[in-house]
Amino acid sequence: MENKKEIPYKIYLEESEMPKAWYNLRADMKNKPAPLLNPGTGQPMTAEELGGVFCDELVKQELDNDTKFYPIPQEIRDFYKMYRPSPLVRAYCLEEKLQTPAKIYYKFEGNNTSGSHKLNSAIAQAYYAKKQGLKGVTTETGAGQWGTALSMACAYLGLDCKVFMVKVSYEQKPFRREVMRTYGADVTPSPSDKTEVGRKILAEFPGTTGSLGCAISEAVEVAVTNPGYRYVLGSVLNQVLLHQSVIGLETKIALDKYDIKPDMIIGCAGGGSNLGGLIAPFMGEKLRGEADYQIIAVEPASCPSFTRGTFAYDFCDTGMICPLAKMYTLGSSFIPSANHAGGLRFHGMSTVLSQLYHDGLMEARAVEQSSVFEAAEYFARTEGILPAPESSHAIRVAIDEALKCKETGEEKTIVFGLTGTGYFDLKAYESYNDGTMTDYIPTDAEIAASVAKLPKL
Numbered sequence: 001m002e003n004k005k006e007i008p009y010k011i012y013l014e015e016s017e018m019p020k021a022w023y024n025l026r027a028d029m030k031n032k033p034a035p036l037l038n039p040g041t042g043q044p045m046t047a048e049e050l051g052g053v054f055c056d057e058l059v060k061q062e063l064d065n066d067t068k069f070y071p072i073p074q075e076i077r078d079f080y081k082m083y084r085p086s087p088l089v090r091a092y093c094l095e096e097k098l099q100t101p102a103k104i105y106y107k108f109e110g111n112n113t114s115g116s117h118k119l120n121s122a123i124a125q126a127y128y129a130k131k132q133g134l135k136g137v138t139t140e141t142g143a144g145q146w147g148t149a150l151s152m153a154c155a156y157l158g159l160d161c162k163v164f165m166v167k168v169s170y171e172q173k174p175f176r177r178e179v180m181r182t183y184g185a186d187v188t189p190s191p192s193d194k195t196e197v198g199r200k201i202l203a204e205f206p207g208t209t210g211s212l213g214c215a216i217s218e219a220v221e222v223a224v225t226n227p228g229y230r231y232v233l234g235s236v237l238n239q240v241l242l243h244q245s246v247i248g249l250e251t252k253i254a255l256d257k258y259d260i261k262p263d264m265i266i267g268c269a270g271g272g273s274n275l276g277g278l279i280a281p282f283m284g285e286k287l288r289g290e291a292d293y294q295i296i297a298v299e300p301a302s303c304p305s306f307t308r309g310t311f312a313y314d315f316c317d318t319g320m321i322c323p324l325a326k327m328y329t330l331g332s333s334f335i336p337s338a339n340h341a342g343g344l345r346f347h348g349m350s351t352v353l354s355q356l357y358h359d360g361l362m363e364a365r366a367v368e369q370s371s372v373f374e375a376a377e378y379f380a381r382t383e384g385i386l387p388a389p390e391s392s393h394a395i396r397v398a399i400d401e402a403l404k405c406k407e408t409g410e411e412k413t414i415v416f417g418l419t420g421t422g423y424f425d426l427k428a429y430e431s432y433n434d435g436t437m438t439d440y441i442p443t444d445a446e447i448a449a450s451v452a453k454l455p456k457l
């Protein structure tokens with residue numbers, strides 16, 4: 001399709017064009033995502049049960065499969081204005097270098113100091129905590145992007161922020177830690193002796209470098225045992241996808257402004273929040289039968305939840321204290337090999353995306369780490385941006401698809417999500433540059449062993 005208007009290198013929307021409401025994709029799904037279950041009773045989690053852990057307004061959003069639009073409160077819009085609307089970039093240099101007839105666009109979410117899209121939900125979650133009159137929030141962080149985003153949001157609102165950071169990352173990523181501390185967060189290496197569960201783990205496994213599952217358990221314990229605190233989570237949950245819909249809505253507004261219709265939308269998938277947000281309005285059109293798009297989730301071959309997982313109820317955490325979610329999962333006891341895309345090392349997937357994938361409305365691909373970094377390097381050298389390893393999964397598949405167009409001569413329009421920058425991932429780039437990068441792909445037997453331990457309902 002030829003475009004009538006000349007398309008700028010970067011499409012920046014006006015502040016006034018920023019979405020005024022988040023879009024709840026669940027409202028348009030015929031097959032709703034399955035409800036979270038209480039692991040004790042096997043019954044759907046009630047608002048009361050969830051309210052002990054999460055803020056009240058966020059519980060409402062979590063359980064609401066019907067309200068199509070949630071107005072974005074003015075205070076959140078004011079914060080968004082500091083770094084949004086984010087640019088939708090036409091990757092002219094990349095197209096040129098690839099010699100492809102495809103038109104490639106990326107929505108860049110790395111335009112803020114926290115370095116990723118996670119800030120879109122961090123500010124919303126912190127805002128509702130503040131509005132409820134809470135003193136603070138607790139969370140875990142692995143690679144550190146979520147902890148950084150939340151610290152920034154809490155600093156803005158004057159909210160206390162307690163972050164349990166997986167010990168190995170705490171030690172290996174001191175700069176992330178210092179950014180969080182600069183924003184005023186209290187950062188604790190996990191497991192710690194500050195919690196019951198932490199002390200228990202330390203006694204059982206002295207010298208352990210921790211895990212995300214363990215850090216979640218510590219953060220939840222602190223939230224439920226300290227009055228005035230609630231726990232917040234940066235991905236996977238329905239509420240997080242709702243907030244991240246701002247990415248897709250902006251993308252759609254920018255594309256519509258220049259009469260561009262994408263053929264294909266690509267995003268990396270860890271817990272599914274950026275992809276769920278990016279595709280939301282497009283998937284909505286697809287569900288309502290108004291348009292069709294090819295939608296591709298990209299995951300690491302070392303943690304292939306969609307492509308090799310099972311669609312079943314499972315725990316969201318390794319500690320098995322969180323509710324059960326019906327999702328594509330490798331089993332909560334699955335420990336992915338050390339992979340540099342820390343944000344994609346989750347054993348499960350958003351229940352919304354899991355249902356859409358199950359219903360054949362989107363595809364998924366798994367890619368190996370070295371080919372991901374090859375794409376990252378290529379992108380950095382052509383488009384200039386140093387991409388996060390997670391985002392580079394989407395770049396890999398966007399390049400692959402653009403190369404296919406080169407073979408077939410098709411002028412497809414490809415949109416992908418560039419979720420963040422890689423300044424804190426230079427150890428990963430170092431191992432790629434040194435030629436020492438490896439990728440461990442789990443065997444069928446390993447996946448079968450953790451899937452065999454799925455909870456029996």
Ligand SMILES: *Cc1c(COP(=O)(O)O)cnc(C)c1O
Nearest residue numbers: 235270271272273274343390420
């Ligand atoms: C956390 C993160 C991801 C993956 O999380 P989703 O919830 O799947 O979006 C992707 N990219 C970056 C830069 C991240 O920080």
